[in-house]
Amino acid sequence: MxxxxxxxxxxxxxxxxxxxxxxxxxxxxxxxTGRSGSTRRRPVPSDDGLLTRVATLSRRESALAFRAVLSDAGIRSTVRCPSPHRADVLVFPEDAARAREIAASFPAA
CATH class of the missing domain: 1.20.5 (Single alpha-helices involved in coiled-coils or other helix-helix interfaces)
Incomplete structure (x- = not known):
């Protein structure tokens, strides 16, 4: 006890x-993480997931205009701005070929 x-x-x-x-x-x-005292910024992941990047533009406004053109063509798209002077236009893989053709004739691309 x-x-x-x-x-x-x-x-x-x-x-x-x-x-x-x-x-x-x-x-x-x-x-x-394997780093002690890590104060550095983490890099932006380059993985676009299910989407494919079809154009990279220097201005967000140009990317939005290109997105509107894609929308008029029936292509769903989105804009990602990974840095201040860069805007990526992303589409689904099945629409990538058509979107690239449109991007070739887009004045700002």
Whole structure:
């Protein structure tokens, strides 16, 4: 039988805290970024997902005008602005060939 003043009342919580600290350190090591003190900006991912980039324009307004032309042709598109002076026009892969043909005749592209 355990006595109220015995060491086992302290050992249980101490062991639990030590295990939790070790588990936290392991998780930080296993799932960390591999860089310590990382203050650098992360690069913009180049993955376009399900979409295909058909044009890159220097102004957002030009990209929106090109998007309107694509919309008039029945092609669904979107505009992504990864940096201040760059706008990408993205379409679904099945419409990419037609969109590139239209982009070739678009004055700002």
């Amino acid at each position: 355990l006595q109220p003043g015995s060491l086992s009342y302290i050992a249980g919580p101490v062991v639990a805290v030590v295990v939790m600290v070790l588990l936290a350190l392991f998780m930080r090591w296993a799932f960390g």
